[in-house]
Amino acid sequence: MGQEQLRIGWQTSAVELSFGEREANEQANDTMGELRFCIIGEQAHARKTIRHIFQSVGIWSVSESKSCGEAMKLLSENRHDAIILDVGSDRKAWLSFIRTLRAHQREDLSQMPVILITAVADTGEIELIRDMGVNAILLKPYSSKGLMTRVRKALDRSASFVRQTNYIGPCRRVRPRAADTAGPERRAA
Numbered sequence: 408m409g410q411e412q413l414r415i416g417w418q419t420s421a422v423e424l425s426f427g428e429r430e431a432n433e434q435a436n437d438t439m440g441e442l443r444f445c446i447i448g449e450q451a452h453a454r455k456t457i458r459h460i461f462q463s464v465g466i467w468s469v470s471e472s473k474s475c476g477e478a479m480k481l482l483s484e485n486r487h488d489a490i491i492l493d494v495g496s497d498r499k500a501w502l503s504f505i506r507t508l509r510a511h512q513r514e515d516l517s518q519m520p521v522i523l524i525t526a527v528a529d530t531g532e533i534e535l536i537r538d539m540g541v542n543a544i545l546l547k548p549y550s551s552k553g554l555m556t557r558v559r560k561a562l563d564r565s566a567s568f569v570r571q572t573n574y575i576g577p578c579r580r581v582r583p584r585a586a587d588t589a590g591p592e593r594r595a596a
Contacts, residue, residue, distance in 0.1 A: 447490060447501075460555070505523075505541065523541045523544050542561035
């Protein structure tokens with residue numbers, strides 16, 4: 408099948424899944440469908456777009472919040488598996504939210520995966536976001552495949568969580584791939 412397209416929502420023309428993306432998403436439905444997400448963002452349309460992407464892969468337990476303060480209350484009262492933070496113009500609010508979340512006394516909240524969506528591609532800003540303990544960063548404009556790749560990466564429980572005086576968040580160390588030690592080329596690896 409060639410370029411068959413699936414439109415999500417009648418007004419969300421920017422969000423389309425190609426046949427290949429849909430096929431990959433269907434494989435993830437078994438494990439992803441049971442997860443609960445909290446989408447935080449100022450723009451209702453952006454939250455709706457993310458919700459539609461999640462629904463297209465079978466994720467139905469999604470709550471939304473238009474502000475970081477409202478989201479913290481929502482996260483404290485209900486169980487969630489991850490946060491999608493679509494940052495807007497209120498830089499101070501979302502920086503404070505991430506700091507508060509990472510320093511929270513409840514371990515389920517302080518270690519909750521955070522996927523941050525931003526339009527700012529400045530290297531300094533990306534480094535700041537990374538150093539605040541965000542699990543994954545997604546730059547706008549993004550595709551449904553890009554979002555789901557970041558979600559899967561952030562939910563990977565193999566990454567240990569680090570709590571130091573100057574950093575709280577997922578371990579940033581990259582483990583080298585194990586070299587194939589069998590065969591005549593074992594020393595080349």
